[in-house]
Amino acid sequence: xxxxxxxxxxxxxxxxxxxxxxxxxxxxxxxxxxxxxxxxxxxxxxxxxxxxxxxxxxxxxxxxxxxxxxxxxxxxxxxxxxxxxxxxxxxxxxxxxxxxxxxxxxxxxxxxxxxxxxxxxxxxxxxxxxxxxxxxxxxxxxxxxxxxxxxxxxxxxxxxxxxxxxxxxxxxxxxxxxxxxxxxxxxxxxxxxxxxxxxxxxxxxxxxxxxxxxxxxxxxxxxxxxxxxxxxxxxxxxxxxxxxxxxxxxxxxxxxxxxxxxxxxxxxxxxxxxxxxxxxxxxxxxxxxxxxxxxxxxxxxxxxxxxxxxxxxxxxxxxxxxxxxxxxxxxxxxxxxxxxxxxxxxxxxxxxxx
Numbered sequence: 001x002x003x004x005x006x007x008x009x010x011x012x013x014x015x016x017x018x019x020x021x022x023x024x025x026x027x028x029x030x031x032x033x034x035x036x037x038x039x040x041x042x043x044x045x046x047x048x049x050x051x052x053x054x055x056x057x058x059x060x061x062x063x064x065x066x067x068x069x070x071x072x073x074x075x076x077x078x079x080x081x082x083x084x085x086x087x088x089x090x091x092x093x094x095x096x097x098x099x100x101x102x103x104x105x106x107x108x109x110x111x112x113x114x115x116x117x118x119x120x121x122x123x124x125x126x127x128x129x130x131x132x133x134x135x136x137x138x139x140x141x142x143x144x145x146x147x148x149x150x151x152x153x154x155x156x157x158x159x160x161x162x163x164x165x166x167x168x169x170x171x172x173x174x175x176x177x178x179x180x181x182x183x184x185x186x187x188x189x190x191x192x193x194x195x196x197x198x199x200x201x202x203x204x205x206x207x208x209x210x211x212x213x214x215x216x217x218x219x220x221x222x223x224x225x226x227x228x229x230x231x232x233x234x235x236x237x238x239x240x241x242x243x244x245x246x247x248x249x250x251x252x253x254x255x256x257x258x259x260x261x262x263x264x265x266x267x268x269x270x271x272x273x274x275x276x277x278x279x280x281x282x283x284x285x286x287x288x289x290x291x292x293x294x295x296x297x298x299x300x301x302x303x304x305x306x307x308x309x310x311x312x313x314x315x316x317x318x319x320x321x322x323x324x325x326x327x328x329x330x331x332x333x334x335x336x337x338x339x340x341x342x343x344x345x346x347x348x349x350x351x352x353x354x
Contacts, residue, residue: 005130006226007121009040009052015328016041016049018062019107026106030099031113033058048077048239052116059118060098064111067326078102080239081112086160087212091151093235117234119223122273132229137278140230144222145285147232148253149292152211152246165243167210174248175200175306182313185320190339196309196346203302203353213249215240218256219272250289251303255311255342257282265341301353305346312342 012018018039028034037053037060053060063077081100088094096115104110120127122140132140156162166173179197186192214221216237223234258270259281267275280288282304290297319335321327 005120005127005229006118007042007127007223009042009050012039012041012051013043013329016067018051022106023062026101027053027060027099027113030101031058033060048237053113059116060113061095061116062111062113064107064109066321067109076239077110077112080241083164083241084114084238086164087154087238087241090154090158090161091212091235093147093232094238095234095236117223117236119226119233120229121223121236122219124220124271124273126229126273126276130229132276132278134276134278136230137276138280140224141278141280141285142288143230143232144219145280145288145292147222147235148214148217148249149289151214151217151235152249152293154212156210156212156243161212164212164241167243168207170210170242170244171204171207171248174244174310175204178310178313182309182316185313185317187316187320187323187336189336190316190319191343193309193312193343196305196343196350199350200302200306200309205299205302208245208247210243211246213242213244213246214238215242215244215249215252217249217253219274246293247295247299247303248306250286251300251305251307252310253307254282254285254300254304255307257285266345269338269341301349305349305353308342308346308349312339312346315339315342 020036020039024036033055035055035057037055040052040054042050042052049064049066051062053062063080065077078100081097084094085097088096095117098113098115100110100112102110120130126132154161156164175197179193179200182193182197214235216239217235221235221237222232223236225231225233256272257274258266258272260275260277260279261281273279286297286300289295290300315335315338318332319339322329322332322335
């Protein structure tokens with residue numbers, strides 16, 4: 001497979017530049033990596049800021065929270081670093097952690113460094129020029145789901161993993177937490193969401209088996225092999241990972257899963273290549289996961305509503321920063337409209353559950 005398909009960063013946004021006069025000496029002192037790096041920025045994410053620091057003898061990724069962060073718990077770089085470091089021996093697809101800096105004086109925020117995983121990241125579309133036939137697309141889809149299933153089978157009682165989350169009461173905390181975050185970040189131009197929040201509260205399922213959950217698992221958070229783009233070689237963006245409900249993790253994935261047969265507005269919100277010929281539908285994803293894990297697919301209406309509402313809260317938190325002038329990234333300008341659409345989908349699913 002051609003190296004032209006490798007994921008690459010772009011020019012750093014003007015208002016998100018790193019203070020290299022302080023950062024470069026810090027890296028030299030803590031990692032022994034010297035010289036002046038070529039700095040670029042990844043533009044695919046809408047939450048934490050991610051940079052590539054390409055040195056002559058090292059290829060590093062830096063992650064830091066965005067400016068104007070309201071919910072520090074959602075951008076805890078120290079926790080994200082420690083979680084991945086603890087998980088790496090049990091789930092090798094985690095990147096290799098290098099260093100964490102709590103001192104905000106270095107770049108204006110806490111941050112951590114990790115080794116770059118060189119590969120292909122399937123963002124909204126496959127890289128330009130990459131064409132996979134439907135059977136390979138299907139194989140890719142199955143492999144991505146198998147990675148999620150493997151994560152959910154990690155022994156959470158293993159050394160280093162027992163304190164990654166509170167566990168018991170997870171579903172209740174998620175419903176209460178995302179309801180509060182949505183309400184706190186609400187602006188005048190989005191729904192109040194009270195009906196959805198009441199429905200999620202009233203229909204909260206009994207607690208089942210808990211596992212390690214990623215909570216942002218989707219195509220653009222996996223890295224594919226340059227030699228075989230159907231094989232996953234890395235999983236990124238662990239900021240929301242914890243001990244939790246596996247079906248909530250699946251519901252989160254389904255919230256991003258736009259099908260080729262979805263309506264025009266839905267297709268316009270697509271941010272991963274799930275409309276390619278050969279891709280599973282949401283119903284097929286549910287069937288595949290539930291067959292592999294022994295879960296009842298009928299449970300998934302609740303978890304799909306949860307995933308869509310949670311995604312609306314994430315979109316609204318991002319839009320809140322744009323609305324308040326804390327970021328000027330034009331990609332966030334119309335996130336308020338996405339919130340309306342996600343709530344409409346929630347209500348449609350809720351009617352099916354009656």
